[in-house]
Amino acid sequence: MNGEKVLVVGGGAGGLLVSNLLVGDGREVTLVTNNPEHYFQPANLFIAFKGESPESYKRSVESLLDPKVRLILDKLSKLDLGNRTALTERGKRLEYDYVIVAAGARMDYNSLPGMKENFEMFGDYYSSPEAAVKVWNTVSRMKNGKLIIGVPDLIIKCPPAPHKGVFLAAEFFKKEKRDVTVELLYPSPHIYTEAELAKTIESKMKSFSNIEYRTSFLIDSVDKDRKVVIGMNGEEIKYDALVLIPFHKGPEIDVNPAEARDDDGFIKVDKRKLNITSYDDAFAIGDCNNAPTSKTGVAAHLGAFVVWKRINGRNAEYSGRTNCPLITDDEAIFVISDYDHKPVGQRFSRLKRLMEDLFVAMYFPSLRYPRKFEPIFDVYFNATEPNILGEKGW
Amino acid sequence: MVEEKSDSKSTEKILALLERPEMEEAVANLAELLIAMNESGLLDLLKVLADRGVLESLMKYLMTPDFLRMADKLDKYVHVLEESGEILITEEKARTGIGGLLKAMRDPDVQVGLTKLIKLLKFLGTVKEQ
Amino acid sequence: MGDKKTVDARGMACPGPIAKLTRAYREAKNGDVIEILATDQGFIPDIKAWIESTGNKLIELKQDGGVIRAVIEVTAKK
Ligand SMILES: Cc1cc2nc3c(=O)[nH]c(=O)nc-3n(C[C@H](O)[C@H](O)[C@H](O)COP(=O)(O)OP(=O)(O)OC[C@H]3O[C@@H](n4cnc5c(N)ncnc54)[C@H](O)[C@@H]3O)c2cc1C
Numbered sequence: 001m002n003g004e005k006v007l008v009v010g011g012g013a014g015g016l017l018v019s020n021l022l023v024g025d026g027r028e029v030t031l032v033t034n035n036p037e038h039y040f041q042p043a044n045l046f047i048a049f050k051g052e053s054p055e056s057y058k059r060s061v062e063s064l065l066d067p068k069v070r071l072i073l074d075k076l077s078k079l080d081l082g083n084r085t086a087l088t089e090r091g092k093r094l095e096y097d098y099v100i101v102a103a104g105a106r107m108d109y110n111s112l113p114g115m116k117e118n119f120e121m122f123g124d125y126y127s128s129p130e131a132a133v134k135v136w137n138t139v140s141r142m143k144n145g146k147l148i149i150g151v152p153d154l155i156i157k158c159p160p161a162p163h164k165g166v167f168l169a170a171e172f173f174k175k176e177k178r179d180v181t182v183e184l185l186y187p188s189p190h191i192y193t194e195a196e197l198a199k200t201i202e203s204k205m206k207s208f209s210n211i212e213y214r215t216s217f218l219i220d221s222v223d224k225d226r227k228v229v230i231g232m233n234g235e236e237i238k239y240d241a242l243v244l245i246p247f248h249k250g251p252e253i254d255v256n257p258a259e260a261r262d263d264d265g266f267i268k269v270d271k272r273k274l275n276i277t278s279y280d281d282a283f284a285i286g287d288c289n290n291a292p293t294s295k296t297g298v299a300a301h302l303g304a305f306v307v308w309k310r311i312n313g314r315n316a317e318y319s320g321r322t323n324c325p326l327i328t329d330d331e332a333i334f335v336i337s338d339y340d341h342k343p344v345g346q347r348f349s350r351l352k353r354l355m356e357d358l359f360v361a362m363y364f365p366s367l368r369y370p371r372k373f374e375p376i377f378d379v380y381f382n383a384t385e386p387n388i389l390g391e392k393g394w
Numbered sequence: 395m396v397e398e399k400s401d402s403k404s405t406e407k408i409l410a411l412l413e414r415p416e417m418e419e420a421v422a423n424l425a426e427l428l429i430a431m432n433e434s435g436l437l438d439l440l441k442v443l444a445d446r447g448v449l450e451s452l453m454k455y456l457m458t459p460d461f462l463r464m465a466d467k468l469d470k471y472v473h474v475l476e477e478s479g480e481i482l483i484t485e486e487k488a489r490t491g492i493g494g495l496l497k498a499m500r501d502p503d504v505q506v507g508l509t510k511l512i513k514l515l516k517f518l519g520t521v522k523e524q
Numbered sequence: 525m526g527d528k529k530t531v532d533a534r535g536m537a538c539p540g541p542i543a544k545l546t547r548a549y550r551e552a553k554n555g556d557v558i559e560i561l562a563t564d565q566g567f568i569p570d571i572k573a574w575i576e577s578t579g580n581k582l583i584e585l586k587q588d589g590g591v592i593r594a595v596i597e598v599t600a601k602k
Contacts, residue, residue, distance in 0.1 A: 063404065111550070153550070154543035187546045189573035193539040195566055216577035218549065220602070232549070233579065234602035264547075271535065292536035322538055337538035342566055349466045375450045383457040394463055 004028050006311075007086060007096035009076045009253070011038055011061040014102035014286035014300030016367045021308040023068045024371065030096075032088060034075040036061055040363055041297070042325075044125040045161070047132035048243075049168035051140055054129035064368050076103070080256045081282050098281050100307055101267055103251035105157060105287040105295060111247045112152050114222030121224065124243050125165060126157065138241045139169060144179040145240030150229055151186050152219040153247050154193060155264075157287060157295040160326035160335055162245055163192070163201060167328040170211045183212040185229060185237070191215055194343045200333065201326065204348055219244075248295065251288050266290035271339065272317040273310065274303055283307045293320040293339065302381075305374065321381065325356045332356050334384075334394070341386035345393025526555030526598070533562045534591065541567045542574060552598045557583070562592045571596075 004027050008019045011033030023029040043057035065071060074088040079099065086094045107127045109116040119127070123134025139147065147169055151162045166184045173180040184191070184205075190198030191205065191213055205211045218232040222244070228236040250265025260276055261267055267284035268277040271291045276282040285307055286300030293299060302318055309316035320339030325332050332353040333346035346352075366373040384394065411417065431437040442448055456465075464471075490498065498504050531548045533541030541562035548558050560571070568585065571594045575582045579600040586593050 060403070154539045154546050159539050188540075188542040189570055189577055193542055195570065216574060218546065218578065232601050292533070294538050320535075320537070335538065339535050339537060342537045342540070342564060347466070350469060351462075351466045376453055379450065379453040379457045383459055383462060388459055392459075392463070394459070394466060 005095065005097045006030070007032070007094055007099045009033070009079070009086075009099070009101045010103035010251070010286075010288070011035060011064075011071075012102060012104050012286065012300065013038075013297050013367060014104075014304050015100070016061070016064050017301060017304035017370050018100050018102065018285065018307055019069045020066045020368065021304060021370050022311065023066045025312065028070075029068070030070045030072060030094060031061075031065065032072045032074055032076045032086075032094070033061055034073070034089075036073050038064055038367075039129050040360070042158070042161075042360070044129060044132040045164050045168055047129055048123075048125040048135035049139060049165065049172050051136050054133065057129065059364055064364065066368075076253055078254045078256070081260060081276065081279050082256065084281065096281075098311055099283070101251070101253070101276075101282070101284040101288055102286050102300065102304075103253060103288045105248040106251055106265070107246040108249045109246055112219065112221060112244070114224055115152075115244055115246070117224050118222050118242055118244055119246070122241055122243055124246060126161070126246055135243055139172065142173075142178065142180050142241060146181045146183055146238065147173075147241045147243070148183045148185060148229060148237065148239040150219050150242060150244045151184070152244065154187060155295070156245055156248055158297075158324045159193060159294050160201075160324050162186070163326055164328075165243065166205070166211060166213075167208075167326075170208045171329045173210055174208070180240075181210050181212055183214065183237070183239075185217040185219060186213060186215050187218050189216050194335075194337075196345055197333070197335065197343050200346060200348070204328065248287070250290075262290045264290075271320065274306055274318055275310075283310075291318070291320065293337075294322045294324060294335070296322050296324050298323040301377070304370070319385075321385075323381075323384070325352070325359075327353060327356055336384055336386055336389065336394070338386050344386050344389045345391075347393075526553065526557060528557045528559065530559045530561070533560060533564075533567075535563055537564050540564050540570065542570055545571075545574070549598065552601070554598050554601050556598045558596050558598065560594045560596070562594070563590055565592075567592050567594070 006022050006027050006029045008015050008029060008031045011031055015031060015033065016038065019029050019031045037058050038061050039054065040057040043052070046052040047054050062071060072088065072092065074090050074092060076086055077089045078087040079101070080086065084096050086096070086099065088094070109119050122138055123131035125132040125135055149162055149165050162184060166182050170182045173182065191202045192198040205213060219229055220232040221230045222242065223230060227240065228238050229242065230236050250261055250267060255261055255267065267289050269275060269284050269289045269291060270277065274283050274285055274289065276284055285303030287295040291299070298321060302321055306316045306318045322335055322337050324335040326335065328348070330353055331348040331350055333348050334352060335343045337343040362373065529548055529552065531544045533544040536544065541560055541564055545558065545560055552558060571582070571585065575596065581597040581599050582594065583597055584593065584595040
């Protein structure tokens with residue numbers, strides 16, 4: 001069979017899904033990934049602000065893969081698109097008929113003075129479950145003062161995740177009756193990048209007496225000795241603890257040709273077909289590509305299905321659909337948008353929180369058995385398409 | 395070096411679990427539960443549910459924008475229904491005539507209620523039987 | 525005279541064009557000019573609000589056949 005040999009890079013949501021889908025067609029699939037474990041990233045929030053154990057949100061990559069997939073635990077260091085070859089760090093040379101890069105985003109702490117030291121001190125809930133444990137170690141011991149969650153940049157995974165952190169932290173301090181204020185520093189002129197949703201989120205924030213926020217605040221640097229965040233206009237804000245959302249960059253793979261990546265290292269793709277620009281046998285899905293949409297698990301999930309179908313000669317396209325939940329302890333909204341529609345209006349509700357809990361419960365099985373879950377997710381995605389929910393919202 | 399996958403790890407894990415002292419009681423409990431579930435037909439029901447066809451049909455029925463919106467506000471509807479239900483089922487002693495009606499109309503809450511009633515009537519008028 | 529940089533945020537609805545502007549602004553210095561192209565209609569009020577709250581200068585804001593073009597001069601950096 002032509003196109004039999006498939007190489008998948010990265011054992012995250014996108015890579016696992018696309019491997020399991022393609023191996024089911026009888027193709028020879030090799031997955032190269034540098035982490036033997038896959039963890040559910042949204043759970044970092046529960047680790048950081050509820051003290052939950054990271055173990056319950058981790059699975060071995062092996063247990064999430066169809067046994068027919070050949071797993072190589074190694075880092076992919078070189079990818080030569082013209083010659084259809086790749087090289088791993090330990091020197092294994094691989095050839096392919098199709099390659100799918102799903103290597104996620106790389107966290108970068110060097111684009112802002114003081115960020116690296118701050119990360120070492122306080123951790124964050126973006127980098128890893130271990131870094132989230134560090135946040136919990138600080139949060140659980142704070143008796144009073146101010147916890148700042150700072151967002152220097154907006155090209156980040158799950159854009160409402162900074163807000164989720166603010167709500168969960170504030171709820172923790174409220175329940176524990178501790179005199180701690182949580183402040184969100186946000187670069188856009190509204191408290192969310194879309195003005196209407198920002199209003200909904202803002203009024204929810206106002207219902208908390210221990211949440212503060214500042215918009216249009218552009219973080220320039222951090223002075224850890226004086227414990228201040230410094231804005232680009234020179235303004236300084238004092239903190240007792242500081243969690244900064246790291247910058248996101250493309251994965252650490254030496255791709256040839258270099259033009260296949262943008263200035264930040266993200267892999268340039270056709271935003272609907274998801275093939276790497278000017279190649280029809282190479283794709284990039286999920287956080288590692290430059291599609292102009294949010295970096296979310298949903299994009300990785302839908303991208304995997306689009307690529308699977310396209311490799312099988314079907315005409316599937318990715319619409320840019322997002323579905324990022326913003327949760328508080330007992331309510332949620334979903335940021336639902338696509339390339340052509342800004343996020344639809346939403347109200348906080350308990351139903352949405354319940355639905356989010358169901359998504360979480362289905363997460364690992366849906367990676368392992370994507371074909372079983374496809375019709376179920378499809379029904380949900382179709383019913384909640386931005387142009388179907390429309391003006392009325394949800 | 396390349397690590398190829400093997401099944402030995404999960405087998406090891408299962409064996410370790412089986413050796414735990416709590417296991418005996420857990421297995422006995424599970425067996426009892428299975429028998430009970432089988433007798434009550436619950437197991438058959440689960441079998442049917444786990445078949446994706448049923449789940450899919452159920453999802454298709456529930457997952458419409460209208461249904462999602464309604465479910466989203468169900469807690470609010472229940473509150474309104476509960477409050478108005480109480481009024482509906484309680485015997486009312488007071489009587490309202492034309493005079494009382496005119497007087498009631500000066501109450502801002504009644505004015506809002508009336509506006510809502512008119513909106514509702516207007517909507518009902520547009521509903522066509524399908 | 526500062527440098528000029530163009531940021532293409534067309535077809536970007538979520539996160540909106542401000543996300544791309546934020547990245548470009550970090551690298552810019554006073555006197556630089558940033559041109560942003562966008563198709564998201566929300567960008568017009570957003571860029572006005574952004575200019576007002578950050579104290580930078582809006583040199584041009586135009587819409588031409590669905591494409592919004594904003595040109596700003598960086599003036600508010602320390
Ligand atoms: C706090 C937080 C909350 C979130 N909440 C949500 C949410 O509620 N809903 C949602 O949809 N999304 C959410 N996300 C985003 C979501 O987790 C990511 O978008 C998703 O995991 C992306 O999947 P991916 O497969 O592209 O990348 P990843 O899951 O990051 O996987 C990338 C994999 O590639 C491997 N890799 C990297 N480089 C190499 C290399 N050179 N060689 C080999 N392997 C490599 C990595 O080890 C990793 O296993 C959240 C993220 C965070 C941080």
